[in-house]
Amino acid sequence: MSVVSERTRLRRPRVAFWNNPRVRGLLAQALLLIVVGWFAWEIIDNTVTNLQQRRIASGYRFLESTAGFSIIQTLIPYSEVSSYGRAFIVGLLNTLLVAGLGIAVATVIGFVVGIMRLSSNWLISRIAAAYVEVIRNIPLLLQLFVWYRAVLKAMPAPRQSIAFGEIAFLNNRGLYLPYPVFGEGIAWVVAALGVGIAGSILYSAHARRVQEETGEQRRRLPVWLGLLIGLPLLAFLFTGTDVSFDYPALQGFNFVGGLNVIPEFAALFLGLSIYTAAFIAEIVRAGIQAVSRGQTEAARALGLHNGATLRLVVVPQAMRVIIPPLANQYLNLTKNSSLAVAIGYPDVVATGGTILNQTGQAVEVISLWMAVYLSLSLLTSALMNWFNARMAYMGR
Amino acid sequence: MKKTLLSLVLGATLGLGVAGAAAAATLDDVKAKGFIQCGVNPSLPGFGFPDDKGQWSGLDVDFCRAVAAAVFGDPEKVKYSPLSAKERFTALQSGEIDLLARNSTWTMQRDTALGLTFAGVNYYDGQGFMVRKSLGVDSALKLNGASVCTQTGTTTELNLADYFRANNMTYQVVAFENNEEVNQAYDSGRCDVLTTDQSGLYATRLKLTNPDEHVVLPEIISKEPLGPVVRQNDPQWFNVVKWTLFAQLNAEELGVNSQNVDEMKNSTNPEIRRLLGLEGDFGTSIGLSNDWAYNVIKSVGNYGEVFDRNIGPETPLKISRGLNALWNKGGIQYAPPVR
Numbered sequence: 001m002s003v004v005s006e007r008t009r010l011r012r013p014r015v016a017f018w019n020n021p022r023v024r025g026l027l028a029q030a031l032l033l034i035v036v037g038w039f040a041w042e043i044i045d046n047t048v049t050n051l052q053q054r055r056i057a058s059g060y061r062f063l064e065s066t067a068g069f070s071i072i073q074t075l076i077p078y079s080e081v082s083s084y085g086r087a088f089i090v091g092l093l094n095t096l097l098v099a100g101l102g103i104a105v106a107t108v109i110g111f112v113v114g115i116m117r118l119s120s121n122w123l124i125s126r127i128a129a130a131y132v133e134v135i136r137n138i139p140l141l142l143q144l145f146v147w148y149r150a151v152l153k154a155m156p157a158p159r160q161s162i163a164f165g166e167i168a169f170l171n172n173r174g175l176y177l178p179y180p181v182f183g184e185g186i187a188w189v190v191a192a193l194g195v196g197i198a199g200s201i202l203y204s205a206h207a208r209r210v211q212e213e214t215g216e217q218r219r220r221l222p223v224w225l226g227l228l229i230g231l232p233l234l235a236f237l238f239t240g241t242d243v244s245f246d247y248p249a250l251q252g253f254n255f256v257g258g259l260n261v262i263p264e265f266a267a268l269f270l271g272l273s274i275y276t277a278a279f280i281a282e283i284v285r286a287g288i289q290a291v292s293r294g295q296t297e298a299a300r301a302l303g304l305h306n307g308a309t310l311r312l313v314v315v316p317q318a319m320r321v322i323i324p325p326l327a328n329q330y331l332n333l334t335k336n337s338s339l340a341v342a343i344g345y346p347d348v349v350a351t352g353g354t355i356l357n358q359t360g361q362a363v364e365v366i367s368l369w370m371a372v373y374l375s376l377s378l379l380t381s382a383l384m385n386w387f388n389a390r391m392a393y394m395g396r
Numbered sequence: 397m398k399k400t401l402l403s404l405v406l407g408a409t410l411g412l413g414v415a416g417a418a419a420a421a422t423l424d425d426v427k428a429k430g431f432i433q434c435g436v437n438p439s440l441p442g443f444g445f446p447d448d449k450g451q452w453s454g455l456d457v458d459f460c461r462a463v464a465a466a467v468f469g470d471p472e473k474v475k476y477s478p479l480s481a482k483e484r485f486t487a488l489q490s491g492e493i494d495l496l497a498r499n500s501t502w503t504m505q506r507d508t509a510l511g512l513t514f515a516g517v518n519y520y521d522g523q524g525f526m527v528r529k530s531l532g533v534d535s536a537l538k539l540n541g542a543s544v545c546t547q548t549g550t551t552t553e554l555n556l557a558d559y560f561r562a563n564n565m566t567y568q569v570v571a572f573e574n575n576e577e578v579n580q581a582y583d584s585g586r587c588d589v590l591t592t593d594q595s596g597l598y599a600t601r602l603k604l605t606n607p608d609e610h611v612v613l614p615e616i617i618s619k620e621p622l623g624p625v626v627r628q629n630d631p632q633w634f635n636v637v638k639w640t641l642f643a644q645l646n647a648e649e650l651g652v653n654s655q656n657v658d659e660m661k662n663s664t665n666p667e668i669r670r671l672l673g674l675e676g677d678f679g680t681s682i683g684l685s686n687d688w689a690y691n692v693i694k695s696v697g698n699y700g701e702v703f704d705r706n707i708g709p710e711t712p713l714k715i716s717r718g719l720n721a722l723w724n725k726g727g728i729q730y731a732p733p734v735r
Contacts, residue, residue: 054511054629056489068554070569080557152584172585173543173568252541253531253588254568263586264570344572344581350548353573357482357549360510362489 047363062359063088069354071346073262084355091351092372098268098347099334099376105273106333107326110280115310117285128281135278141339143275148267148343155263158254167247169255172263176248179259185239192235196227203227264345268337276333280326287322288314319391327384331377338373348372422494422626422633423467423683431473434460435493438478439575441599442707442715443499443519452476455706456497459518459624459641462696463495466640466688471695480574482549485510488625495637496625499593501551506625515637517623518699520719520728522616523555524594526601529611531588536615540565545578545587547571552592555618579603593620598713635682643689645731646671647698649722654697657690670734678734689734699729 017023051058063085070080075093078086116128135143155172156162162170169176182189200223207218248258291314299309340347349369356365426432436456437444443454461471477493488496489511499521500506502514525536525544533539536559546553548571560567570587572578575596582590583604590600594616601607624641626634647653650668652660660668669675672693673686680686696702703720707713721727 051511054489054627056511057509068557069548069571070553070557070567072569072571080561149580149584152581152586155585157585253539254541254543256541341573342577344570344577346571350571350573353482354548354553354571357485358554360485360489360506362486 051363056360058361058363060364062355062361062364065359067355067358069358071351072344073265073346084359087351087355088348088368091346091348094345094351095334095337095340095347095349095372095376098265098272098340098345099337102269102272102276102333102337103330105269106276106280106329109273109277110329111284113277113281114284114288117281118288132278132281135275136282140271140275140336141342144267144271144339144343147271148263151263151267151270158250161250161255167245169248169250171255173254173260174263174266175261176255177259177261178245178247179257181244181246183242185236188235188239189232192232193228196229196231199227199231200224262345264340264343267343268340268345268347272333272337275336276329279329279332283322283325283329284318287318287320290321291317316391320388320393323384323388323391327381327388330380330384334376334380335373422630423636426467426494426633430468431475432460432464432467432495433477433493434463434474435477435479435484435487435496435498436460437498437575439579440499440596441602442595442711442713443599444476444478444497446476446478453706455519455702456499456624458696458702458706459497460495462644462692462702463637463640465691465695466636466643466684469685469687469691469695480549481547482573485512485625488512488627491627494626494633499596499622500625501593502621502623503551511628512625513628513634514621515624515626515634516641517621517729518641519595519622521593521595521620521622523552523591523618523620524597524616525613526582526590526597526610527588527613529609533613536613536617537563537565539567539589541567542588543568543570543586544589544591545570545572545582546591547575547578548573550592551618551620556591559617575600593622595707595713595715598715599707602712632683636684639682639734640688640692641699642731643671643692643734644697644699644702645722645729646734647689647693648700649724649731652693652698653701654694657693661690667733667735676735 018027048058064083066080067082067084067087068080069087071078071087071090073094074090075097076086076090078090113128113131116124117132119125119128152172155170158171158173160171161176164170167178203223204220207220211217246257248255248260250256295313295317296309299313304312337347338349341350341353344350352365352369356362359365434457436452436454438446440454444452444456445454446452457476460474460476464473465471467473477487479487479493479496479498484496484498484500485506487493497518499519500514501521502517506512507514525539527533527539527542539560544556544567546556546569553569553571556567556569567589570581572581578590578592579600581587582600590597592600594612597612601610601612604610624637626637646667647657650665650671652668652671657672661672661674663669666675670678672690673679673688677686679688682688697705700717700722703717704710707715709716717725717727719728721729723730
């Protein structure tokens with residue numbers, strides 16, 4: 001016993017615990033945590049006290065009361081008698097819709113323009129350069145106003161609508177399209193599509209394993225087509241589901257029925273995707289230029305065509321550079337969609353703002369906004385980090 | 397050393413808490429800083445609107461000036477905060493402004509649940525509709541299926557929903573945060589109908605490309621008593637604001653205006669003498685000098701003068717007194733007496 005302690009003493013000179021770097025580190029962190037916690041508690045307590053003193057109602061109960069206002073675009077059933085909570089969710093879904101579609105389209109435009117900028121064709125690269133420089137140097141809000149006014153100005157009144165074969169109409173109330181109405185068997189079709197998606201993923205994994213083990217390439221496209229289109233089609237034919245279309249028709253002031261793409265959505269969607277695409281184009285260009293020239297030359301030496309060089313050699317390597325800043329652009333696009341409030345698109349900020357004003361519950365509504373944008377950002381980051389890890393260089 | 401730092405941080409946090417929680421004495425604050433921070437509408441000619449030189453004018457702007465005259469004897473001691481409908485109550489709650497004079501409708505919820513108090517009614521209004529003449533609509537009951545432009549976060553938005561629902565009509569709402577955007581959307585044909593308070597419709601029509609092509613429909617679908625708002629926890633400031641409005645109304649009733657107020661000092665009418673601070677002690681009871689009402693009338697005028705100057709028949713808005721005439725002239729404007 002004494003021998004052991006003698007040894008330890010020899011190996012590590014005994015120090016007072018407050019001089020032990022490990023203990024000190026922990027202690028400092030604990031202190032910091034206490035101070036931060038205290039600060040947060042103080043702010044919350046202060047807010048609650050102030051709200052009570054000024055007799056401002058607080059709490060989240062208001063979310064259950066009747067909203068009483070209408071919203072122009074709702075993806076879920078909503079009316080004036082729905083609750084504030086539901087109105088908030090309507091706004092949230094509208095944000096997700098415009099952000100999701102905006103991200104998809106901005107990515108496509110961004111990649112095309114980014115690659116165009118590197119084209120050896122003088123005209124093509126100049127057009128891409130002009131696009132990038134013009135779009136990214138004008139504030140997004142101004143672009144939204146321009147889009148909104150331009151979209152509206154160019155459109156005729158409902159009675160003078162531009163008609164596309166009497167089934168689709170374009171006017172200053174938006175684009176009216178036929179809306180498909182499905183019979184009861186549609187559940188089977190949806191289920192078949194689900195099975196198809198799952199099957200495709202499983203088959204892809206299987207095909208990759210086969211290729212890695214034997215080098216044999218399986219044909220994937222026919223199988224995918226069969227699973228994703230054939231299977232739902234079969235289900236559709238067998239269940240005999242009837243599909244009818246709800247056509248828009250001019251009735252009184254406006255068109256009634258059909259699917260209405262409102263100008264506010266169109267303007268926001270165009271503005272966001274075109275603006276973000278300019279930044280994505282620069283990221284793509286930088287990513288491609290980061291791949292060393294030797295890679296292209298090596299691909300050429302192997303006899304690969306231009307397209308194959310880009311697709312198989314350059315872009316996969318460029319992706320590693322592209323993905324992290326791309327994630328930033330996706331976050332920016334989502335957050336920028338809050339400018340919707342300026343052109344009357346009912347996103348989560350616009351509907352939340354209305355709720356805030358009708359109820360006066362500023363603290364609560366702002367906390368909900370913070371929660372929404374924080375979750376969206378963290379979710380986007382998590383997805384992109386996962387994607388980044390997948391695309392990372394794997395040494396063999 | 398470490399201890400001192402920690403106690404410093406804790407002390408600062410505590411200080412923050414105490415300072416934030418202290419009850420507000422707005423009148424003292426206003427006197428100390430030397431001006432009134434007044435929340436106004438930036439885009440409603442006749443009520444609140446800055447001209448191209450940045451000079452504010454309007455019925456609500458004049459009310460801010462009247463309160464400044466009561467407090468400082470100088471109507472120019474006002475700074476204006478242009479606020480949207482959505483921002484206005486939060487700005488007042490948080491103390492960013494001292495007084496809100498922004499055509500805000502007095503409702504029970506706003507008066508009770510927001511920690512705010514309405515100090516009176518400086519304009520009795522009601523909600524109406526405006527449409528293009530070319531639509532050939534002569535009644536709001538024929539608006540079934542129309543798209544309607546309005547401002548978010550207003551009573552207008554709620555009344556609109558109630559009215560269409562009560563009359564079994566459908567509509568499509570296009571709601572914007574700012575007046576200016578509502579007007580532009582209507583002007584560019586985005587909506588069939590523009591709805592807001594009737595006074596606002598007349599003010600807006602002036603700003604449209606072709607004012608003559610638009611008509612205000614006869615229906616008035618709501619009561620919109622518009623008035624100045626203060627925070628609830630400050631009765632002294634509430635009294636100052638409330639009695640400034642009452643002084644202007646009483647002055648009109650007694651025939652005292654900015655032109656004759658000096659002569660009126662020689663009047664023997666005890667009501668006039670009390671109003672102008674020649675008898676009694678009505679200024680000190682609200683924390684002001686006794687000639688506070690004299691200052692308001694001398695520099696800003698009585699209620700009728702303010703009305704005529706900003707929105708009356710001689711102005712582009714051409715609004716008649718209607719409900720806003722004094723109680724003894726067929727209207728409902730009525731102020732408690734100074735005594």
